[in-house]
Amino acid sequence: MSISASGDAPCVFCAIVAGTAPASVVYSDEDVLAFLDLEQTNPGHVLVIPRAHYARLRELPQEVAARLFPVAQRIAAALYRSGLRCEGTNIFVADGEAAGQDVFHLHVHILPRFMGDPFEDVVGAHAEPPPVTPAREELDELARTVRVALA
Numbered sequence: 034m035s036i037s038a039s040g041d042a043p044c045v046f047c048a049i050v051a052g053t054a055p056a057s058v059v060y061s062d063e064d065v066l067a068f069l070d071l072e073q074t075n076p077g078h079v080l081v082i083p084r085a086h087y088a089r090l091r092e093l094p095q096e097v098a099a100r101l102f103p104v105a106q107r108i109a110a111a112l113y114r115s116g117l118r119c120e121g122t123n124i125f126v127a128d129g130e131a132a133g134q135d136v137f138h139l140h141v142h143i144l145p146r147f148m149g150d151p152f153e154d155v156v157g158a159h160a161e162p163p164p165v166t167p168a169r170e171e172l173d174e175l176a177r178t179v180r181v182a183l184a
């Protein structure tokens with residue numbers, strides 16, 4: 034098990050990759066996994082991660098980085114088709130604690146946006162009101178909705 038930047042806690046995203054922690058998966062291939070963020074800043078908020086553990090953007094090999102964005106692009110396109118409310122998307126990496134990185138396994142956020150949504154800031158940690166954490170059944174249903182649109 035890889036460890037987080039703090040050096041003592043197991044990495045929850047590695048646990049998801051290993052299948053030992055639950056996730057509502059929307060996409061999976063040999064190098065990349067995508068699943069619903071537990072904090073649904075807006076419904077359909079997806080995270081795209083490399084299966085291998087890299088804490089920070091600077092550690093990510095360019096060939097792995099090159100695998101992430103096409104997946105993010107496809108999922109963003111799927112969100113527009115999904116029926117979820119999505120008039121725009123923010124796609125971003127929070128690199129480092131000062132940038133709002135909360136899990137130190139590099140991840141790309143895909144955040145559906147719409148005019149008048151309650152979030153003025155693209156980083157959930159600074160959003161007002163705070164992001165909600167839906168029940169797993171609701172996350173699984175959202176994931177199914179995105180997977181259908183992705184197919």
Ligand SMILES: [Zn+2]
Pocket residue numbers: 035044045046047048085086087137138
């Ligand atoms: Zn990890």
